[in-house]
Amino acid sequence: MTLHLDRRQALAAGLSAAAGTLVPASASLSASAEGPAGASGPPVGSLPLRQRVWQLGSDQRGPGSLEQVERTLAAPAPDEVVVEVLASALNNRDLQLLRQAYGPAQPAERIPVGDGAGVVVAVGAQVEGITLGQRVTAPHFVSWLDGAYRPEVFAADLGITRDGWLAEYITLPAAALVPVPESMSFEQAAALGTAGITAWRVLVEFAGLRAGDTVLALGTGGVATLGLQIARMHGARVAITSSSDDKLAVARELGAEITVNYRNEPDWDHAVLEATGGRGVDIVLETVGFGTLPQSLRCCAPNGRIGVLGSLDPGGDRVPNLSTMLLRNLRVEGVTSGSRRMLAELLQACAVNGISPHIDRRFGFDEAREALEYLAGGEHVGKVVISS
Ligand SMILES: NC(=O)c1ccc[n+]([C@@H]2O[C@H](COP(=O)([O-])OP(=O)(O)OC[C@H]3O[C@@H](n4cnc5c(N)ncnc54)[C@H](OP(=O)(O)O)[C@@H]3O)[C@@H](O)[C@H]2O)c1
The missing domain is CATH 3.40.50.720 (NAD(P)-binding Rossmann-like Domain)
Structure with a gap:
């Protein structure tokens, strides 16, 4: 697992330089790929870090339409967290979206991909129980925490109606987070998302x-x-x-x-x-x-x-x-996917039983188009992941 410590250092430095409201560099830097670390820092107020993201683009005719752009990362709302993305995983619906075959067309600026995992690098003012450096993932329907399916969950669907994981950072509602078990890698957690819950x-x-x-x-x-x-x-x-x-x-x-x-x-x-x-x-x-x-x-x-x-x-x-x-x-x-509770139970069951989701192939962040083309080619068995 490659951790971009330089990026994390940049985040820490950038945030520290901002007007007195941000995550302490020490807490941010203490995160590691091996496990949770760091104590909860003060809430993040405002500002700014430039990050690279992939967006759908206006063409939306397949993976080739994806555009990589730089964007400013906004501070999280009081009930949100910012997660540094360390792995994401692809699903057939990501392809369908790119071809305008998954519900209504989405804006050109939408960041795709519904599954991923990473570490918490900033927390909103009202967030409790989430620590900086915590290893987390989330269900793609971020408002479906438990209980029966409701069609309203589509209004907050990562990678479709809300920005997804194909970026260096993602902002998520704190309530949707699921801790990644110690024994599980970020890639494994990401690979278990949509397909695993379903x-x-x-x-x-x-x-x-x-x-x-x-x-x-x-x-x-x-x-x-x-x-x-x-x-x-x-x-x-x-x-x-x-x-x-x-x-x-x-x-x-x-x-x-x-x-x-x-x-x-x-x-x-x-x-x-x-x-x-x-x-x-x-x-x-x-x-x-x-x-x-x-x-x-x-x-x-x-x-x-x-x-x-x-x-x-x-x-x-x-x-x-x-x-x-x-x-x-x-x-x-x-069956339409599942809730946060189901994802948490799936992760726990896989961790206890030592089950590692079958990952067919890994790509780098800059190879997102190639990764989606590979998925479209149908040569894979199991999951295709993108590691940062
Ligand atoms: N309802 C939900 O919440 C939900 C959640 C996840 C996925 N889905 C849907 O489930 C489907 C699969 O998703 P995925 O992400 O697993 O896709 P995927 O990784 O792209 O896998 C597609 C595989 O389906 C097999 N296939 C295609 N046509 C087939 C046929 N006629 N008979 C038997 N197998 C066939 C092929 O396997 P072989 O190459 O081995 O033949 C192909 O590689 C998609 O329609 C997706 O939108 C729905």
Whole structure:
């Protein structure tokens, strides 16, 4: 892990030079990659540090449209903190946003990327219980702390409707912060974000995953691979599909028992049924959407649960068979990510069980366009991260 101490020193110096309101240099400099450090400093008042950020740009036709610019970092509001970003992680929705395919187009100045982790370098006047140098991450829906899903959470969605992690610093509501466990790196914490929370919510919260269950994950992208790892952590058996035998080999190394190449075997549901002795699977992480839902339904065991979360294939005229659902008493639920509480539980579970999210490839901050192009190419298994 490379820490930009020069940048942190610059921050400390810059803040100290500002009109008497800022984080003490000693506290800021005491943060380290290995663990929390430093005592809580006085609140930050105003001012100014120049930082590099990536913004969407006005073109928004894909990763090439991203622009790197310099911007002034404002002091946090009384209930906010400033975090120095040490790692961020990419998701398919970051690509969709860049192509104007994720809800309404966002302003050219928006900083993308919903997942990341770093250290607290400044705290607002009313923030309590957060220490300078604390290692933190946050859910991308920063206002969804706990409880049931509400559509209003989209109003504060990191990297979409609120500036995200593809910058040297990010300003976050203090209430959204989740401490990163001592044993976990910034990259690992970032990689567990959106994809991990969503897989966790499907498997643990919705489907009530139990040891001995059989879980089916579709594809080997971020959500499916973290789903595989979370399922194995709970003692479940995992079936997984992919377009690539090489990717299936990686999935087997991560603990998948049943692997099916959906390109070579278009009737992959038959293969899954056969591999489970005709019984089928208990839980499906439906990352693809209506294109695969008819087959996902067909390879469910009685009382199976399907968490529908993806939209990679809208399905055309493929219509799920209702009688399959009725006769097998299947439950199908739409899932939109998860809360701060779910992210905290996921991090704790991974730390206790020594689970490290599978990171396919790392890029530097200046290689953000290349990182997103790599994700778009679909060569990855698991997560693609950007380290500062
Ligand atoms: N609802 C939510 O809160 C939520 C949260 C996170 C993600 N999502 C959605 O979930 C989907 C996956 O996200 P991600 O970040 O994991 O994506 P990703 O890392 O880009 O992975 C995409 C992978 O999906 C697989 N795939 C594509 N088409 C497929 C098909 N027809 N059948 C089987 N597998 C197929 C491919 O795996 P192989 O190369 O192995 O074939 C591909 O690499 C996206 O639609 C994303 O928007 C939703």
